[in-house]
Amino acid sequence: MNPLLLAIDTETVIAKLVLIVIVISASLVIAMYETYAERKVAAFIQDRIGPNRAGPFGILQPLADGLKLFMKEEIIPATSNKFLFILGPCLAMLTAMMTSAIIPWGNKIEVFGRTVDLQIADVNIGILYVFGVVSMGVYGIMIGGWASNNKFSLLAAIRGASQIISYELAMGLSLIALLMLTGSLSLRTIVMQQMEPGHFWNIVYQPLGFLIFLVCAFAECNRTPFDLSEAENELNFGYHQEYSSMKLGFYLFAEYVNMFISSAIMATLFFGGYDMPFVNEAALSPNVAAAVGIAALMAKIIFFIFLFMWVRWTIPRFRYDQLMNLGWRGLIPLALANMLITGAVILWLHK
Amino acid sequence: MEALTNRVKVMERKPMTFVEKIYLWNIMKGMMITLKHFFKKKATIKYPEQKRPFSPVWRGLQILNRDEEGRERCTACGLCAVACPAEAITMEAAEREPGEENLYREEKYAAKYEINMLRCIFCGLCEEACPKDAIYLSETFTPSNYTRESFIYNKSDLLIPDPKTDPQGFAKARGNRAKKEEV
Numbered sequence: 069m070n071p072l073l074l075a076i077d078t079e080t081v082i083a084k085l086v087l088i089v090i091v092i093s094a095s096l097v098i099a100m101y102e103t104y105a106e107r108k109v110a111a112f113i114q115d116r117i118g119p120n121r122a123g124p125f126g127i128l129q130p131l132a133d134g135l136k137l138f139m140k141e142e143i144i145p146a147t148s149n150k151f152l153f154i155l156g157p158c159l160a161m162l163t164a165m166m167t168s169a170i171i172p173w174g175n176k177i178e179v180f181g182r183t184v185d186l187q188i189a190d191v192n193i194g195i196l197y198v199f200g201v202v203s204m205g206v207y208g209i210m211i212g213g214w215a216s217n218n219k220f221s222l223l224a225a226i227r228g229a230s231q232i233i234s235y236e237l238a239m240g241l242s243l244i245a246l247l248m249l250t251g252s253l254s255l256r257t258i259v260m261q262q263m264e265p266g267h268f269w270n271i272v273y274q275p276l277g278f279l280i281f282l283v284c285a286f287a288e289c290n291r292t293p294f295d296l297s298e299a300e301n302e303l304n305f306g307y308h309q310e311y312s313s314m315k316l317g318f319y320l321f322a323e324y325v326n327m328f329i330s331s332a333i334m335a336t337l338f339f340g341g342y343d344m345p346f347v348n349e350a351a352l353s354p355n356v357a358a359a360v361g362i363a364a365l366m367a368k369i370i371f372f373i374f375l376f377m378w379v380r381w382t383i384p385r386f387r388y389d390q391l392m393n394l395g396w397r398g399l400i401p402l403a404l405a406n407m408l409i410t411g412a413v414i415l416w417l418h419k
Numbered sequence: 420m421e422a423l424t425n426r427v428k429v430m431e432r433k434p435m436t437f438v439e440k441i442y443l444w445n446i447m448k449g450m451m452i453t454l455k456h457f458f459k460k461k462a463t464i465k466y467p468e469q470k471r472p473f474s475p476v477w478r479g480l481q482i483l484n485r486d487e488e489g490r491e492r493c494t495a496c497g498l499c500a501v502a503c504p505a506e507a508i509t510m511e512a513a514e515r516e517p518g519e520e521n522l523y524r525e526e527k528y529a530a531k532y533e534i535n536m537l538r539c540i541f542c543g544l545c546e547e548a549c550p551k552d553a554i555y556l557s558e559t560f561t562p563s564n565y566t567r568e569s570f571i572y573n574k575s576d577l578l579i580p581d582p583k584t585d586p587q588g589f590a591k592a593r594g595n596r597a598k599k600e601e602v
Contacts, residue, residue, distance in 0.1 A: 109457075112456070112457045112458075112461075113453045113456050113457050114456070115456055115459055115461055115462055116461060116462075116463055117461050117463045117465070120465070279443075378450060378453065378454070379446075379450065381453060382446070382449045382450045382452075382453045383446055383449060
């Protein structure tokens, strides 16, 4: 048996449980306020003010929206497959939350004389796990669209599925180049490497890889300009058209959680994770360093979330053939070239 | 074929250049434009707290005026009802009894005066027709309501507050529009 498994005691379990509760509730709260931020950003970009009625500056707006969704009537269409219809939003939410398990939120902290990792699970195949879970996310859309028994929803689901599968390829290829650099799949190790003195963030070594990853992340999150599966004017809402009440809420929420998690992954892989630039974390006491780290990571995440919204309210949606063109004929060859060049450079430097 | 107008704009359908093909540069330009708008001053007026100033020719809800001593000016001559193109005004006249001199300015007054605000088109012809300066259009909007009946405004809805007992309410109801008439 693995000696690590034997080392688990009650305190570790409690610490992990507390961490899970904190991470899950934090990502839900952040997703809630992302909906608020989205409306505010959209409003500001369009020279409006945005929600400002509920509480000061409309701070309570997400609560009001959530309450509204809970109070709405729950409708399950008579011709739908009931089990799958309920499974759809559950899967979407589940896969959105599951990725948060392997993200290192900060360095170790010391509580009650124990060192606790600010990471739910330091899996040594971290990135593979992310890919596994993210590709599960397509089932939420697929099953939801299928179970609605509605042609528009089905079309949207097929679009969404083909889009996510196409862009996953380029995303994976862009990460292979990064992995050749780091030589590790564990997210914590990748962050540690970027924190080492004399070592820059991975964005410096992999700018093209980051760009491809960013575009693919937009596509994976179903965000504009790749929101073909929920195109209102073409499919009048897409795969969640038949959904109402909190099941619809779960779909919308899952989108925002996805956005948060993919921002976190981008920050972790390419922007040094919880590394605050120009600060020597080792010189600080562990708890202060962890706090600084969490703040740094959050700032990076917030920047990426803003970028997501900024792009959404700037560019219109791609046409379907343009989307496929960009994915298969643009990004995949580019990612392959990036991979080859990275490999060649690494080989050349090592000889 | 010869062009019929000189406004024809020939579209250039050149193949996209490399910079246009990779989109990114143009997307960046677009994002800079949206960022500029992000920090622009917003045009919104936060309605219940902030109100747009009224134009001096604004025509809102009608109001029945009183004179300085708080007596109703209307003599129920019916000119407003005749002038009204929407036929929104109905009235019934009555004669002033002795002892009511402090209520009504002239010997005749309107016992019933109704304006159907759903019919009214706020043209202001009643105000122009009135010889006694008794009706004019204020700066109030038509409020919302649940029934059609509640939009038929009777005298208690229309009469301005008494300037003697409620000078503030009187001034507020008069608004800025009536000021020029006082001169």
